[in-house]
Amino acid sequence: MSDNESIPRVDLGILAKVPKWRFYSHLFPSKVGAKPAWLSLKPLPTVDNLKCGICSEVCIFLLQIYSPLIESDDSFHRTIFVFICRNPNCxxxxxxxxxxxxxxxxxRENRFYSYIPPDYDSETANRSAPSECYYQSxxxxxxxxxxxxxxxxxxxxYCCKSHQVLDWKEGHKEECGVLQIGRNDNTIEEGAKSFETELTKSNFSVEELEKMAFSKSDRTFENFKxxxxxxxxxxxxxxxxxxxxxxxxENQLNVDDVPNCQYCGSRRVFEFQIMPHLVYKLGLDSIGKSLDWxxxxxxxxxxxxxxxxxxYLREFAYKQDVTN
Ligand SMILES: [Zn+2]
Ligand SMILES: [Zn+2]
Ligand SMILES: [Zn+2]
Ligand SMILES: [Zn+2]
Incomplete structure (x- = not known):
């Protein structure tokens, strides 16, 4: 997904099922669901960095978008991670x-990944991948x-007591006894009842969108549809x-109200948006109720x-809901 100064191009992310090995960190995936494929493998964000601003529980991973800025040396690899609280009341x-x-x-030159691009097509070439578990539990x-x-x-x-309790209810209860007898760690990975979905892209120009007609009532919503x-x-x-x-x-955010970067003071620019039907498509029951956005x-x-x-630097999210 690239940066184009002249015409703001829109890339559309759609979902595709791909083999699990394609989600290794060193293949720089964009993905939805299950666990993050961290980019920088150490240090990872702490539990405090991931707390819900309402209930203070640890948020869970929703999606990540790999969006390198090739023109910037420091952002040769660049991934945006989005986490959300599981508590529907939040x-x-x-x-x-x-x-x-x-x-x-x-x-590009860093302690985790090869300078040379990886082989995206071969599972065998990717078996011994650098992984965040080499560095921490x-x-x-x-x-x-x-x-x-x-x-x-x-x-x-576990990162916290509540994730331990949830995981116990969601399957570790059965798995725990088996692990005590001693099976290898791969079993945990394969047994995880997770879905993983790659985000691929298709694109078209904004001009194409602008040709579309508007209607009267809530003009924005008609346009959106x-x-x-x-x-x-x-x-x-x-x-x-x-x-x-x-x-x-209603409730459109004025660009002047987007807070500046808290680290360098620069303004923040729009980067991407998550569409409302993402979760319905995934059938993500555990967090489905948290996401009626x-x-x-x-x-x-x-x-x-x-x-x-x-x-892992904090960035800014704005949720705009349709309220009646
Ligand atoms: Zn919460
Ligand atoms: Zn956790
Ligand atoms: Zn256990
Ligand atoms: Zn900044």
Whole structure:
């Protein structure tokens, strides 16, 4: 997904099922669901970096978009991660405090990945991949840093008590006894009842969208529906330095109200938006109720600044809901 100064291009993210090995971090995936494929492998964000702004529980991974800025040495590799609170009570109209957005960037020459691009087509070539688990233990539920061991099997870790409880209910209860007898760690991976879906892209120009007619009532919503109809499978609209496709006339965010980057002070620019039907398509029961949104727009530091002591920088989300 590239950056184009002249015409803001819109790339549409659609969902495709691909083999699990394609989600290794060193293949720089864009993906939805299951656990994050971290870009910078150490240090990872702490539990405190991932807390819901409403209930303070640890948010779980929703999706990540690999969007390198080739012209910038420090952002040769660049991934935006979006996390959301599982608690449906934290999903309030036009309130994005239950969403955490993190941006990770790496130069082409870095300590984790080869300077030479990986072989994207061969599973065998990708078997011994650098992985975040070489550096730290990860929560079996959410894939974030986890330091609390399961007391019974002593084989897996959690980031917090509530993820341990959830994972117990969602399957570790059965798995735990088996792990105690001692099976290898691959079993955990294969046994995980997770879906993983790659985001691929198709694109068309904004001019094409502008040709479409408007209607009277809620002009924005009519427009939104028309645009979505053209490519109903779109889950992500990516257009760095473009504009969000608002869903309704009300509660549109004024660009001046987007807070500047908290690290370097630069303005933040629109980067992509998550479309409302993403979750319905996935049948993501566990977080489905948390996600009855309109659209979530993600704004990121225009300079894509980096900080050597922190590889996961906070960015800004804005949720616009349709309210009656
Ligand atoms: Zn919450
Ligand atoms: Zn966790
Ligand atoms: Zn256990
Ligand atoms: Zn910045």
């Amino acid at each position: 999903s309030l109209p036009n309130d994005s405090r239950n969403i955490v957005v993190l941006r990770s960037c790496l130069p 990860l929560c079996a539920l959410c894939g974030c840093v986890g330091q609390k061991k399961c007391g019974s099997c002593q084989r897996i870790y 028309k645009i979505v109809k053209v490519h109903p499978e779109q889950m992500i609209r990516y257009s760095r330095k473009g504009t969000p496709l608002w869903i309704t006339d 309109g659209v979530i727009s993600i704004f990121t530091c225009e300079k894509s600044c980096t900080d050597t002591s922190n590889n």
